[in-house]
Amino acid sequence: AQTVTQSQPEMSVQEAETVTLSCTYDTSESNYYLFWYKQPPSRQMILVIRQEAYKQQNATENRFSVNFQKAAKSFSLKISDSQLGDTAMYFCAFMTWEEDKIIFGKGTRLHILP
């Protein structure tokens, strides 16, 4: 069974700093996707970044980037120049190519402090 583990329940950083959220996963599949989702207090789940497992290059979306280590089954999210609007729950998630169900971690609550 696939599992996703986020070891940091809560983090706080000052505005404009860089923060890294950790995620590890377990699977025997070869083809899969990894995601980071953001869920602000409004509850809307928003896709932040996506990584295809077959791609060696780490995905980047503006201030958000990932460090994907396939052999270690690690998928961390780096947020650069953090902003107050980045305050939210962040979920690491996994999905195989064969199934459309997303498996989520328990989340990391991120506070950006002014």
Added chain:
Amino acid sequence: DAGVTQSPTHLIKTRGQHVTLRCSPISGHKSVSWYQQVLGQGPQFIFQYYEKEERGRGNFPDRFSARQFPNYSSELNVNALLLGDSALYLCASSFRDNEQFFGPGTRLTVL
């Protein structure tokens, strides 16, 4: 373009009652998935429907059922509600591949 919509926004029920939650996918999306998010946890997969057929089911009891209509909207039904069914229920739609777009959710409280 409108995103995924869900109704109602909030709902309060008592134990033993039945509830129906509704979801309208993004126009053109044929796949709808349902997730349950208990407070403080990540969402858990309940069902996925594609072209009105059930494509996947999570580890939930038979009290949970769903269906998808010809216009690709979907309903999630929960019978014999328990206190533990209190959660945020999220619907997500996708065209046919991996990117799922989530709705704002329905907050269900069971008293």
